[in-house]
Amino acid sequence: MLVSGRRRLAALLQAQPWPFQPSRDMRLVQFQAPHLMGPHLGLEPGNGGGVINLSAFDPTLPKTMIEFLGQGEAALSVAKRALAAQLPVLPRSDVTFLAPVTRPDKVVCVGMNYVDHCKEQNVPVPKEPIIFSKFSSSIVGPYDEVVLPPESQEVDWEVEMAVVIGKKGKHIKATDAMAHVAGFTVAHDVSARDWQMRRNGKQWLLGKTFDTFCPLGPALVTKDSVAGDVILTGTPPGVGVFRKPPVFLKKGDEVQCEIEELGVIVNKVV
Amino acid sequence: MLVSGRRRLAALLQAQPWPFQPSRDMRLVQFQAPHLMGPHLGLEPGNGGGVINLSAFDPTLPKTMIEFLGQGEAALSVAKRALAAQLPVLPRSDVTFLAPVTRPDKVVCVGMNYVDHCKEQNVPVPKEPIIFSKFSSSIVGPYDEVVLPPESQEVDWEVEMAVVIGKKGKHIKATDAMAHVAGFTVAHDVSARDWQMRRNGKQWLLGKTFDTFCPLGPALVTKDSVADPHNLKICCRVNGEVVQSSNTNQMVFKTEELIAWVSQFVTLFPGDVILTGTPPGVGVFRKPPVFLKKGDEVQCEIEELGVIVNKVV
Numbered sequence: 001m002l003v004s005g006r007r008r009l010a011a012l013l014q015a016q017p018w019p020f021q022p023s024r025d026m027r028l029v030q031f032q033a034p035h036l037m038g039p040h041l042g043l044e045p046g047n048g049g050g051v052i053n054l055s056a057f058d059p060t061l062p063k064t065m066i067e068f069l070g071q072g073e074a075a076l077s078v079a080k081r082a083l084a085a086q087l088p089v090l091p092r093s094d095v096t097f098l099a100p101v102t103r104p105d106k107v108v109c110v111g112m113n114y115v116d117h118c119k120e121q122n123v124p125v126p127k128e129p130i131i132f133s134k135f136s137s138s139i140v141g142p143y144d145e146v147v148l149p150p151e152s153q154e155v156d157w158e159v160e161m162a163v164v165i166g167k168k169g170k171h172i173k174a175t176d177a178m179a180h181v182a183g184f185t186v187a188h189d190v191s192a193r194d195w196q197m198r199r200n201g202k203q204w205l206l207g208k209t210f211d212t213f214c215p216l217g218p219a220l221v222t223k224d225s226v227a228g229d230v231i232l233t234g235t236p237p238g239v240g241v242f243r244k245p246p247v248f249l250k251k252g253d254e255v256q257c258e259i260e261e262l263g264v265i266v267n268k269v270v
Numbered sequence: 271m272l273v274s275g276r277r278r279l280a281a282l283l284q285a286q287p288w289p290f291q292p293s294r295d296m297r298l299v300q301f302q303a304p305h306l307m308g309p310h311l312g313l314e315p316g317n318g319g320g321v322i323n324l325s326a327f328d329p330t331l332p333k334t335m336i337e338f339l340g341q342g343e344a345a346l347s348v349a350k351r352a353l354a355a356q357l358p359v360l361p362r363s364d365v366t367f368l369a370p371v372t373r374p375d376k377v378v379c380v381g382m383n384y385v386d387h388c389k390e391q392n393v394p395v396p397k398e399p400i401i402f403s404k405f406s407s408s409i410v411g412p413y414d415e416v417v418l419p420p421e422s423q424e425v426d427w428e429v430e431m432a433v434v435i436g437k438k439g440k441h442i443k444a445t446d447a448m449a450h451v452a453g454f455t456v457a458h459d460v461s462a463r464d465w466q467m468r469r470n471g472k473q474w475l476l477g478k479t480f481d482t483f484c485p486l487g488p489a490l491v492t493k494d495s496v497a498d499p500h501n502l503k504i505c506c507r508v509n510g511e512v513v514q515s516s517n518t519n520q521m522v523f524k525t526e527e528l529i530a531w532v533s534q535f536v537t538l539f540p541g542d543v544i545l546t547g548t549p550p551g552v553g554v555f556r557k558p559p560v561f562l563k564k565g566d567e568v569q570c571e572i573e574e575l576g577v578i579v580n581k582v583v
Contacts, residue, residue, distance in 0.1 A: 103375065106405045111471065130471040133403060135376045137536050151534055170481070201381065201400040204473055210535050211440070 026079060027219035027263075028054075028183070030065050030098040033090060039098055041068055042090075043082060044219045047263050050089035051097075057082040065101045065220065066228035069166050069182050076222070098141045100185050100220035101164055104228045107134040107214060109160075109189060111204075113234025120237040134189075134209045134232075142186070142217025142265035148251060149210050152192035155249045155269075158235035159257035162187035164220050165229040183222035186265045187232045188215040188257045193241040193248070218263045296349060297489035297576075298324075298453070300335050300368040303360060309368055311338055312360075313352060314489045317576050320359035327352040335371045335490065336541035339436050339452050346492070368411045370455050370490035371434055374541040377404040377484060378532055379430075379459060381474075383547025384520045390550040399523045399531045404459075404479045404545075412456070412487025412578035418564060419480050422462035425562045425582075428548035429506035429514050429570035431499065432457035433525050434490050435542040442533040447526035450538065453492040454499050456578045457545045458485040458570045463554045463561075486543065488576045496574055500524050503573040504549060509566055516549030518572070 027044040031051055040055040040063055055063055058078050062068045068075045111130040112118050118125045140146075148155055166182025189208070196207025216230070240247040249255070253269040297314035301321055310333055312321040325333055328348050332338045338345045381400040382388050388395045410416075418425055436452025459478070466477025493499070499518060506514035523531065528544055553560040562568070566582040 105373065105407055111473075126471070128469070130473060131476050132473045133405070133475055135403070135536055137375055137539065149535070199398070201396070202472070203381075203400060203402045205403055205475075206401050206535050211537055 026076075026083060026183075026222040028065065028068070028079065028222065029100055029217070029219045030102060032096045032098060033094060039063055039102075041065065042095070043079060045083065045089065047219075047261070048092075050091050051095050052082060052087045052089055054079060054082055057085070057087060064103075066104065069164075070227040072167070096141070097143055097218050099139045099214075099216040100218070101216065101228050101230055102139055103136050104139075104230050105136075107136060107139070107230045107232065109133055109208065109232040110234045114236045116237040117235060117239070120239075120242045132204045132208060134205075134214050138209045138211060138214040140212045140215050140267075142215055142263075142267075144215060144267060145212065145270045146188070146190050146215065146249070146255070146267045147210075147212045147270055148249065149192065152194055152207075152210070153248070154193040154241065154246070156191045156193050156240040157249060157255050157257075158189035158191055158239055159259070160187040160189045160232045160235050161185075161259055161262070162216060163231040163233060165231070166227060168227060178223065181223055182228075183220045184259075184262055185216055185220050186218070186257050186259045186262050187230075188255060188265060188267060189232050189235060190214070190249075191239075193246075197241075215257070215265050215267050217265050221262050295495045296346075296353060296453075296492040297495070298335065298338070298349065298492065299370055299487070299489045300372060302366045302368060303364060309333060309372075311335065312365075313349060315353065315359065317489075317574070318362075320362050321365050322352060322357045322359055324349060324352055327355070327357060334373075336374065339434070339540035342437065366411070367413055367488050369409045369484075369486040370488070371486065371541050371543055372409060373406050374409075374543050375406075375539045376536070377406060377409065377543045377545065379403055379478065379545040380523065380528060380547045383522050384516060384549045385522060386516065386520060386550040387548060387552075388522075390552075390555045395522055399528055401532060401535075402474045402478065404475075404484050408479045408481060408484040409543075410482045410485050410580075412485060412576075412580075414485060414580065415482065415583045416458070416460050416485065416562070416568070416580045417480075417482045417583055418562065419462065422464055422477075422480070423561070424463040424554065424559070426461045426463050426553040427506055427508060427513065427562060427568050427570075428459035428461055428552055429504055429572070430457040430459045430545045430548050431502065431504060431518055431572055431575070432486060433499075433528070433544040433546060435529075435538045435544070436540055438537060438539050439529075440533055440537040442529055442538070444526040444530040447529035448493060450529060451493045451525065452540065453490045454496055454572075454575055455486055455490050456488070456570050456572050456575050457543075458568065458578060458580060459545050459548060460484070460562075461552075463559075467554075484545075485570075485578050485580050487578050491575050502575065503571075505571050506551065507569040507571070508562070513553070514549050514551035516551075518546075520549060521546060
């Protein structure tokens with residue numbers, strides 16, 4: 001799936017008439033390594049390969065993605081130079097991937113945003129987006145564990161594409177919106193259906209925001225980007241709760257959420 | 271209103287029988303001033319008086335409340351020494367108060383948490399707290415404007431007591447909860463009722479989280495400074511007229527229970543804000559309903575904590 005994604009992208013790039021821009025597909029990560037103190041910024045030169053230590057390339061760069069995004073083009077151009085330089089690549093097995101964004105101001109989520117996902121629930125397609133949220137404290141890394149809370153018996157999976165904001169804005173017109181996007185990443189909108197649908201006065205927050213219920217990653221894949229707010233854009237059909245009978249996650253399960261060109265996140269359920 | 275408020279407070283303080291404890295009444299603030307670069311931490315020696323520049327007293331202190339709280343007792347003891355020292359007080363008119371906490375990880379809100387507020391809506395008192403949230407981006411200072419969004423015709427007031435977390439925790443027992451509290455402040459849970467109750471699939475977030483819909487302040491009153499947070503008069507006035515008047519003893523779920531409840535689901539971090547619910551008297555349940563309009567002035571006041579004043583624009 002991943003290899004064919006890269007081939008398709010290469011074909012797409014060759015077909016496009018624009019000049020060669022090595023910076024077009026930049027994969028930014030936050031990572032930790034045993035020999036490094038605290039979180040660092042890195043580049044994943046290829047989807048699924050090792051990691052270049054961006055902070056080592058330029059120690060004046062911020063060490064968090066949000067601060068990096070806040071510096072806009074200035075920081076991005078440093079990253080582009082790093083990509084072009086022949087830098088040592090840390091083996092993937094030597095590093096721990098963090099979520100590409102941690103502690104954003106907000107994690108915005110959209111409900112019922114896939115046509116077939118509405119169909120499987122027998123609800124009409126919404127005329128306006130239905131917006132809810134997760135707390136930033138629910139964010140974990142792309143290979144971290146999802147912890148089943150003792151308080152729920154109905155934990156369900158939801159793969160989603162996440163959009164990361166790069167530029168502040170209010171009352172943004174749709175036609176201007178992409179200028180505010182830093183990039184995209186894979187998200188897993190883990191959901192406790194009992195809490196979401198039947199408890200808490202049917203306000204979805206608690207069911208959606210248990211600790212570890214928001215794996216993100218593995219990388220922030222930039223468009224020509226360009227501070228950190230994350231928007232989960234909805235999930236397709238196939239979630240456990242609407243199956244007959246319903247299926248939920250149990251200890252020992254492993255969930256893989258994959259989006260073409262963006263990557264795969266793998267979360268073990270404990 | 272400020273002048274009579276200060277006089278009333280002075281009278282209240284004189285009437286109370288507690289001994290003079292210079293550290294007992296610690297009121298932490300975040301503020302800006304024209305001669306200072308960026309936000310600073312300060313102390314409000316009296317409710318409604320001037321501000322002591324805590325950052326000037328000890329430049330090694332963090333400049334944000336969240337970092338200050340994260341340093342726990344070490345930072346608090348510096349603040350206590352500052353209170354005891356004879357430091358210059360900046361006149362209140364010379365400073366701009368920010369919210370006492372900005373950019374917390376979360377703003378947790380509790381619905382239907384006053385018995386009479388349930389009655390006025392004709393809903394049963396919840397058996398479990400109903401939890402929703404506002405984005406941190408909705409937070410503004412205690413004297414900032416509340417901006418009416420063009421997207422809503424039904425913006426309503428809600429005075430609330432807010433709890434600020436001081437110590438990280440998960441699965442916190444109610445009996446341990448107060449150890450995780452840094453202090454209390456006044457909150458105004460501004461709400462767009464059309465969005466909250468009829469739109470967005472009846473998920474309350476959008477109606478509750480418009481920019482400027484969470485004024486907080488004026489100070490983080492540390493928990494040692496408040497004799498009993500569950501016995502404080504709480505009221506809201508719109509253009510001088512009392513619209514909400516109650517006591518925090520009417521809360522269905524008190525601070526300890528709320529912390530225990532919420533911490534089952536999520537880890538609480540220093541700086542996290544919990545708005546604990548509003549008493550009856552909100553505009554939407556009046557007959558006919560009343561909503562805020564440009565030019566209105568809302569005052570949210572809680573005994574011992576202070577008053578926040580927000581002009582509606």
